[in-house]
Amino acid sequence: MLAYVEDDLERARRSRATLPAGMAGSGTAALAHSPSSRQRPRMNNASLAIDLDGVARRFARRWVLRGVTLRVERGEVVGLTGNNGSGKTTLLRIVSTLLRPTRGGGSVFGHDLVKEAAAVRPYIGYLGHAAGLYDDLTAFENLRFSVRMAGLDLGAGVLDEALERVRLDEFRDERTRGFSAGMRRRLGVARLLVRPPRLLLLDEPYASFDVDGITLVNELASSVAEQGGATLIATHDVARGRGVLSRTLRIVEGRLVQRTLDEEEAYLAGRPPAPPVEAEA
Amino acid sequence: MASELIRIRAMVWKDLTAERRTKANFNAVAFLAGAILLLFGFALGPDVEALHAAAGGMIWLTVLFSGVLSFNRSYEKELEGGALEALLLYPGDRRSIYLGKLIANFAFVLLVEAILLPAAAVLYDLPLHTVVLPLAGVLLLGTFGFVTLGTFYAAMASRLRAREVLLPLLLFPMLIPLLVACVEATQAILDGNAMGFAGSWMKLLVVFDVVFFVAAYFAFDYVIEA
Numbered sequence: 001m002l003a004y005v006e007d008d009l010e011r012a013r014r015s016r017a018t019l020p021a022g023m024a025g026s027g028t029a030a031l032a033h034s035p036s037s038r039q040r041p042r043m044n045n046a047s048l049a050i051d052l053d054g055v056a057r058r059f060a061r062r063w064v065l066r067g068v069t070l071r072v073e074r075g076e077v078v079g080l081t082g083n084n085g086s087g088k089t090t091l092l093r094i095v096s097t098l099l100r101p102t103r104g105g106g107s108v109f110g111h112d113l114v115k116e117a118a119a120v121r122p123y124i125g126y127l128g129h130a131a132g133l134y135d136d137l138t139a140f141e142n143l144r145f146s147v148r149m150a151g152l153d154l155g156a157g158v159l160d161e162a163l164e165r166v167r168l169d170e171f172r173d174e175r176t177r178g179f180s181a182g183m184r185r186r187l188g189v190a191r192l193l194v195r196p197p198r199l200l201l202l203d204e205p206y207a208s209f210d211v212d213g214i215t216l217v218n219e220l221a222s223s224v225a226e227q228g229g230a231t232l233i234a235t236h237d238v239a240r241g242r243g244v245l246s247r248t249l250r251i252v253e254g255r256l257v258q259r260t261l262d263e264e265e266a267y268l269a270g271r272p273p274a275p276p277v278e279a280e281a
Numbered sequence: 282m283a284s285e286l287i288r289i290r291a292m293v294w295k296d297l298t299a300e301r302r303t304k305a306n307f308n309a310v311a312f313l314a315g316a317i318l319l320l321f322g323f324a325l326g327p328d329v330e331a332l333h334a335a336a337g338g339m340i341w342l343t344v345l346f347s348g349v350l351s352f353n354r355s356y357e358k359e360l361e362g363g364a365l366e367a368l369l370l371y372p373g374d375r376r377s378i379y380l381g382k383l384i385a386n387f388a389f390v391l392l393v394e395a396i397l398l399p400a401a402a403v404l405y406d407l408p409l410h411t412v413v414l415p416l417a418g419v420l421l422l423g424t425f426g427f428v429t430l431g432t433f434y435a436a437m438a439s440r441l442r443a444r445e446v447l448l449p450l451l452l453f454p455m456l457i458p459l460l461v462a463c464v465e466a467t468q469a470i471l472d473g474n475a476m477g478f479a480g481s482w483m484k485l486l487v488v489f490d491v492v493f494f495v496a497a498y499f500a501f502d503y504v505i506e507a
Binding site for chain 1: 294303365
C-alpha cells in the first residue's frame with residue numbers, strides 16, 4: 001500500500017514538473033504565482049466532453065485542487081478516485097458549474113464553465129451525495145417537479161416508466177420522507193433517466209445501492225457514453241464500475257494521476273504494486 | 282418563455298403543496314401573529330382610541346415578524362437534502378426560482394393576513410367592513426413589496442450559517458420606507474381618510490414595489506450563485 005502511495009506522489013511530482021513554471025511549486029505560494037486563465041487564452045474544444053486546464057480550487061486557506069488538467073472524450077466513462085478530502089466532489093462540482101475554479105478554467109462541450117455556465121447546465125446530469133428530494137412530496141411528485149424545473153411537461157406515463165425502471169413504482173404515491181438512502185438514490189437515478197444528460201457526473205454512485213442499483217447506474221453511465229456523451233464517476237469502489245469504466249484517474253495532492261483499473265483495484269485491496277502504466281490525463 | 286412558466290408554476294406548486302401537507306410554517310406563523318396581536322392588545326388596555334391609533338402599526342408589525350419567519354423557512358426546505366444545488370443545476374433562467382418563491386410567499390403571507398385581520402378587528406375594535414376595499418389595496422401593495430424584498434434577502438442569507446440572525450439585519454433597514462408607507466396608509470384608511478392622505482402613501486408603495494421588484498429580479502441570479 002505504501003509503495004503505491006509513494007508511486008502516486010512521484011507521479012504527481014512529475015506531472016507538476018511538466019506544468020508551467022509558476023504552477024510547479026506546492027501549496028498556496030506556488031499557486032499564488034500561477035498564471036490565471038485570463039493570462040493564458042484557451043481554445044474551447046467542442047469535440048471534447050470535458051476540457052479542463054490547470055483547474056485549482058481553494059477553500060479558505062486550503063488548496064483542494066492544485067492544477068487539474070483533464071480531457072474527457074465523448075463516449076468515455078472515466079472513473080475518478082482519491083482519498084477522502086482529495087477533491088473528487090470539488091472537481092465534479094466545478095465541472096457541473098456549481099463551483100467556480102479559483103484558478104484555471106475549462107469547458108464542457110465547448111462551453112466555458114464560468115462565462116457560459118448557463119449554456120453548460122443543459123448538458124449536465126448530476127447525482128451527488130444528497131439526492132435533492134423534497135420529503136413532503138411523493139416519489140412521483142418529486143420526479144414530476146424535476147422534469148418541470150427542466151422546462152419540460154412530460155406525461156405521467158414517461159414518469160411512471162422511469163419509476164418502474166428504478167423499481168420504485170410501488171412507492172409511487174408515498175412521500176419520500178420515509179425512503180431509505182438507497183431508495184432516494186434510485187429516485188435520483190430516475191430523474192436522470194427521464195431527462196438523459198450528455199455529461200453525467202456521478203458522485204459515489206455505488207454507495208447505498210444493492211446489486212440491481214449498481215447495474216442500473218452502470219447501464220445509465222454506459223448509455224450516456226454510447227449516445228455521444230460522457231460520464232465522470234467519482235468513487236472509492238472502482239471494482240463496481242469495471243466493465244463500464246474506460247479509464248481511471250486518481251487525485252493525489254490536488255493533481256490527477258492516471259491509473260489502470262488493475263492498479264487501482266490492487267491499491268484498494270492493498271496488494272503489491274504492478275508496474276505502473278503512464279498516460280496523459 | 283413557455284418553459285419558464287412551467288418552471289415558475291412548478292416552484293409555486295411545490296412550495297404550497299409542501300406547506301399544505303405539513304402546515305409547519307403556517308402553524309408557527311399563525312401562533313406568533315396571534316400572540317403579538319393579543320399581547321399588544323392587553324398592553325394598550327381597553328382604551329378604544331388608543332387601540333385604534335395603534336392598530337395600523339400593530340397589523341404591520343405582526344405581518345413583518347410572521348413574514349420573516351416564513352421567508353427563512355422557505356429556503357430552509359431547499360437546503361435540506363441538497364435540493365438547492367439540484368435547483369441551481371436545472372437548465373433555464375434561475376430567476377424563475379425567485380418568481381416561483383415570490384408568488385408562493387405572497388400567497389402564504391396573504392393567507393396569514395386573511396386570518397390576522399379579523400382577529401385584529403375583534404381585539405382592536407376596528408370597523409373593517411366599512412374599509413374593506415381600500416384596506417385590501419394597501420395590504421396587497423404592501424405585502425407585495427415586503428415579500429419581494431423578503432424573498433430576495435432570504436435567498437442571499439440562505440447560504441450563510443447565521444441566516445436566521447442575518448435576514449432581519451439585512452431586510453429590516455430596507456423595509457423602513459415600505460413599512461412607514463404601509464402603516465400611514467392603513468392608519469389613514471382606518472381613520473376614514475381613504476382617498477386623501479392614504480392615496481399619496483399608496484402611490485409611494487407602487488413606486489417601491491416596482492423599483493424593488495425590478496432590482497431583485499435582475500440581481501437574483503448573482504445572489505443565488507454566490
